[in-house]
Amino acid sequence: MFKLLKTSTKSSARLGQLKTAHGTLSTPFFMPIATKAAVKNLTADDIKDLGSKILLSNTYHLYLTPGMAVMKAAGGLHKFMDWQGAILTDSGGFQVFSLSKIREILPGGVQFRSHLDGSKHLLTPKKILKIQHIIGSDIAMILDVCPPSKAGRKEVEEAVKITTKWAKMAAKEIKKQENKKPASVRQKANYGEARQLYFAIVQGGVHKDLRLKALGDLVGIEKDFSAKGGPAFGWDGYAIGGLAVGETSQEMYEVLDYLTTEMPKNKPRYLMGVGTPENIVQAVKRGVDMFDCVIPTREARHGRLYVDLLKSYKYKTINITNAKYKKDFSPINNTNLKQYSKAYLQHLFKTGEPLGMRLATLNNLDFYLRLMEKVRGDIKNGKL
């Protein structure tokens, strides 16, 4: 359940609280990515030590391996990877469209062949919910169609249409499950924060009318399904999908400009797969509350470090393999890696020691999490 605490007077930036079955999160926040039940090179304890209260895992990957039989036997992803914080899982849609070479959109779902072994699978809005239920995600995403950046208007329009259709199917299923629960359960004081949360995804590419239509469709589903008897229905949050797929940052900001002003104020907004520190700050200013991105972890594995975050949000990225760090005995950073020098990290990268990637990952995630801490502080203090 989301509580909006403050909206900035300087921008559209918001401070809020998102209560989940595994803890209360201060928004805006960033989610480290544990694609296959692990943030690369890190344990769940490491993520906790970094100060993150949530991580993101990929439904598509978990569905293929270890698979749902193992996930069910494990008692869900929290137990499987020993993570006590919150978990958001994506819908799998993005991976179906980016990883699987062979796929077909059917009215009822998407059929694809696994990128691992070629096996055939059908994912439906209902099945995606069931998978995320087995995973035990605190925040589940609705199946969507995410068109590539080079998609023409026609293709984007079709993606919106199917995404709406699938959202309706998902809403029906959610409502059905809710109706099965006794009223006594639903009336519990903390029910809203103890149950799984469901986020719908707004597609529409960089087309204003399609974005607004997509949003309108999803909001419409809330009204529709609330009218149909049983408990009122509402999405717990709205995600903005199909950005950061190749368009310019300026195009992305324009979408956010007209979209966030129309989005329900009392629901968290999640900009999927974004982005650089600049992207995040710009999106926060436009009213976005949640982020995830592979950049900090992926760049770390290539020796690219985010360092020296200033009050002005300026920072540096350095390539640790650069010759100038060979004898640089200054610490990697002054927060969580004070004890290791840049020279040591360079040595680890140059000699291919796997510890190098671990330290670089710890540095970059620490940077991103501190960035978000700063963002929240600056909204609170009226600076952002």
Add this chain to the structure above:
Amino acid sequence: MFKLLKTSTKSSARLGQLKTAHGTLSTPFFMPIATKAAVKNLTADDIKDLGSKILLSNTYHLYLTPGMAVMKAAGGLHKFMDWQGAILTDSGGFQVFSLSKIREILPGGVQFRSHLDGSKHLLTPKKILKIQHIIGSDIAMILDVCPPSKAGRKEVEEAVKITTKWAKMAAKEIKKQENKKPASVRQKANYGEARQLYFAIVQGGVHKDLRLKALGDLVGIEKDFSAKGGPAFGWDGYAIGGLAVGETSQEMYEVLDYLTTEMPKNKPRYLMGVGTPENIVQAVKRGVDMFDCVIPTREARHGRLYVDLLKSYKYKTINITNAKYKKDFSPINNTNLKQYSKAYLQHLFKTGEPLGMRLATLNNLDFYLRLMEKVRGDIKNGKL
């Protein structure tokens, strides 16, 4: 400085204390291997958490990369990798003979080409000492010639001859450096444990007469150099080299049987590069005090885990990628990895998540260190 605390009445097993400039170590002990200034996948903090008070690093590798200019600028290996415990460095001899394809033994040292870039290097007994001085090793090894297991008697005989010659050159250099120090420094109460310790290496293959000759030569050097004025000279320990290079365990035990009985009782004995848990227990029973081996860390990287150490020293090795662990939610072990299941570790290996190697390494080193703890306890209690 070594203090022999107890010799078992059941076997030749010994309990002792080795004081170094970075802590006092209870013998018998095992040294995790930080080949290139890092135990693969682990930080120095991890080694500390595992309970090891010493690690081993490879002179040959550190000499080539990061190189001595960086090591000097870093202020030594302790600072470079943020390790507060003791460090033993090998002499580099073994690597010169196993990694470098092109090498030539000269009377004064060994000339070789780097296995990394083909650059030409000459390592002399004096230079090896200097390198280990820059590294800041607590325990430095004397340059030796380590013949391969398939070497004939002639070659082994030659190796002993050169190793003795080089040990003499090293003793001369050590003595020279000692003589330079003011008597006031050398007379300090803790001088013996605050200075760098020097271990000579006994070669001789599986030939009894050559082993005993090699040992006699090295003991003779102590007497010789003590007689030459200045402070008395003595090796701080004796290493047994050239074993675990291809001979059978039985052949190795036979060498230990006749060699350790002749070795000075008041000096620690270090069996280089050994071995399996059985090898270690058998060698302890024959009076060996120190061990190092790549087995626990290398096997971990292949998903092979040491588990279930029993009072009887029986244990199991399991291959975590085996299908039977797919739904095995029992913990990896009950000491340092209680929170992660075998099923999770299998998933990490199957999906190529680097975290898998880290967890497996933590398991195997924990096993080896607990094995040594048990060994010490059993000697103390008269059970070994």
